[in-house]
Amino acid sequence: MKLEIKDMPGQLVAALRPISDVGGNIIAVIHQHESATVRTGTLGVQIVLEISESGLSELIRLLKAGGVTILRIGEERMLIRRSFILIGHLMHTDLSDTVDRIDSTGFAEVAELTMMMPAINEPTSAKMIIKSESMEGLLKALEILRKTADQKEILIIEPLEEKQ
Amino acid sequence: MIGFGSVGRGIAECIAEKGLDIEITGIADSRSGVISKTGIDIRSVLTKKQETGLCGEEGITPEDILERAEYDVLVEVTPTDAVTGEPACTNIQRALEKGAHVVTSNKGPIALKFSELMRIAEENGVQLRYEATVCGAIPLMHTLRQGLAGNTIQKLYGVFNGTCNYILTRMADEGLTYQQALLEAREMGYAEADPTYDVQGIDAAIKLVILANAVWGLNKTLDDVDRTGIDLLTSDALALAEREEHTIRLIGEILPDEGVLRVSPRILNKNHPVVVRGTLNAVMIETDMAGEITLIGKGAGSRETASAIISDLLFIRDFHAGRS
Numbered sequence: 001m002k003l004e005i006k007d008m009p010g011q012l013v014a015a016l017r018p019i020s021d022v023g024g025n026i027i028a029v030i031h032q033h034e035s036a037t038v039r040t041g042t043l044g045v046q047i048v049l050e051i052s053e054s055g056l057s058e059l060i061r062l063l064k065a066g067g068v069t070i071l072r073i074g075e076e077r078m079l080i081r082r083s084f085i086l087i088g089h090l091m092h093t094d095l096s097d098t099v100d101r102i103d104s105t106g107f108a109e110v111a112e113l114t115m116m117m118p119a120i121n122e123p124t125s126a127k128m129i130i131k132s133e134s135m136e137g138l139l140k141a142l143e144i145l146r147k148t149a150d151q152k153e154i155l156i157i158e159p160l161e162e163k164q
Numbered sequence: 165m166i167g168f169g170s171v172g173r174g175i176a177e178c179i180a181e182k183g184l185d186i187e188i189t190g191i192a193d194s195r196s197g198v199i200s201k202t203g204i205d206i207r208s209v210l211t212k213k214q215e216t217g218l219c220g221e222e223g224i225t226p227e228d229i230l231e232r233a234e235y236d237v238l239v240e241v242t243p244t245d246a247v248t249g250e251p252a253c254t255n256i257q258r259a260l261e262k263g264a265h266v267v268t269s270n271k272g273p274i275a276l277k278f279s280e281l282m283r284i285a286e287e288n289g290v291q292l293r294y295e296a297t298v299c300g301a302i303p304l305m306h307t308l309r310q311g312l313a314g315n316t317i318q319k320l321y322g323v324f325n326g327t328c329n330y331i332l333t334r335m336a337d338e339g340l341t342y343q344q345a346l347l348e349a350r351e352m353g354y355a356e357a358d359p360t361y362d363v364q365g366i367d368a369a370i371k372l373v374i375l376a377n378a379v380w381g382l383n384k385t386l387d388d389v390d391r392t393g394i395d396l397l398t399s400d401a402l403a404l405a406e407r408e409e410h411t412i413r414l415i416g417e418i419l420p421d422e423g424v425l426r427v428s429p430r431i432l433n434k435n436h437p438v439v440v441r442g443t444l445n446a447v448m449i450e451t452d453m454a455g456e457i458t459l460i461g462k463g464a465g466s467r468e469t470a471s472a473i474i475s476d477l478l479f480i481r482d483f484h485a486g487r488s
Binding site for chain 1: 321341392396397398399400401403404405408410412415417428429430431432436
């Protein structure tokens with residue numbers, strides 16, 4: 001989101017604090033001292049953050065209450081995350097290739113991979129979190145993952161989609 | 165009544181116990197039979213079965229019961245043959261053609277020949293009811309067809325196999341391997357010596373086929389179900405899920421609009437309503453008017469299955485008997 005704050009000490013902190021208050025995660029803060037869109041005596045600040053939808057509406061309320069002007073709220077990206085569990089011979093079937101097939105799409109990426117050292121006589125189990133810009137991207141990534149798993153004889157356990 | 169195994173005996177015991185104005189006029193098991201126009205003394209047949217393994221006289225066959233006994237309703241409770249559906253298909257067809265209603269717990273005929281059997285029932289002005297074929301004691305068919313009449317069922321999913329649910333519960337709770345949990349399930353009498361039918365999701369898939377055909381008229385067969393069992397699951401996989409307050413269950417799912425039938429192990433939030441423990445079954449129904457409805461109950465067992473059969477019998481008596 002792009003904010004307009006007063007060019008005074010403490011104002012940036014005042015704008016950022018509500019984000020953590022509502023459970024958001026700040027990824028980047030970009031100061032824009034020279035911006036055509038902001039009025040004199042104010043600063044433009046671009047903030048990239050991860051936040052739930054309910055958190056976002058609360059954040060907007062808090063920012064407005066704190067005298068911060070919201071100039072723009074940008075598109076959501078890589079905000080959809082799904083966990084999968086993979087079971088199979090993950091190492092011997094080139095795990096980095098498996099991850100690459102998702103990462104190379106541009107619209108989805110493997111955000112987290114947790115592997116368990118297998119118990120005796122059991123194949124390897126891993127949890128993979130895939131994140132994507134959109135539901136569509138996530139579903140495409142899932143298709144790629146399913147195809148890869150099929151080729152490499154990996155079992156994927158998918159989450160049950162709940163009604164929104 | 166044709167079939168006098170655990171289900172048949174359960175029905176007989178409940179009728180002997182509760183009366184319910186039901187008379188049994190003929191019983192056949194695989195080796196013997198008994199016929200009585202005035203009503204069989206159920207308790208003495210149960211005793212005889214327990215002592216000799218036979219319900220009646222050798223030489224009296226299911227065919228004799230079908231042709232010679234006097235009955236308004238045939239109760240078909242022979243074991244399921246998921247490949248041929250026999251001998252139940254033939255038994256059911258003959259009874260319907262004679263103008264008798266049929267109540268069955270046998271999944272074979274309902275999964276394989278649903279539309280054909282329903283057509284024969286309709287032609288003869290009789291009912292074919294099969295509440296006991298899906299989720300044992302849970303009145304799922306009744307809920308879907310009568311209780312939720314007028315609703316559009318948008319999605320239906322849940323735990324349809326108690327054996328798998330028991331195994332997964334034990335793997336999650338105790339960190340057992342799949343093999344250990346399966347052995348335990350066998351010792352408890354929850355799994356067959358050959359567990360293939362349960363653990364590879366075939367049993368759950370058959371139930372989805374029955375629902376898809378009965379509720380949505382989708383004309384599906386077992387081959388149409390995208391099916392993955394639980395036999396490749398590891399205790400590590402369960403542990404990974406449990407770390408984040410999730411767990412794994414074998415979920416059967418019908419998305420009627422897309423025509424999708426799927427049985428697969430899935431990650432669910434531990435507090436999801438269909439995450440039930442032990443051998444329980446659970447079904448979530450998503451509808452347009454009623455919202456979400458969850459049914460939880462025992463999916464197998466002698467008295468539990470008898471409950472479903474008897475409710476079908478009484479439904480026929482109260483709403484259909486004497487109409488034709």
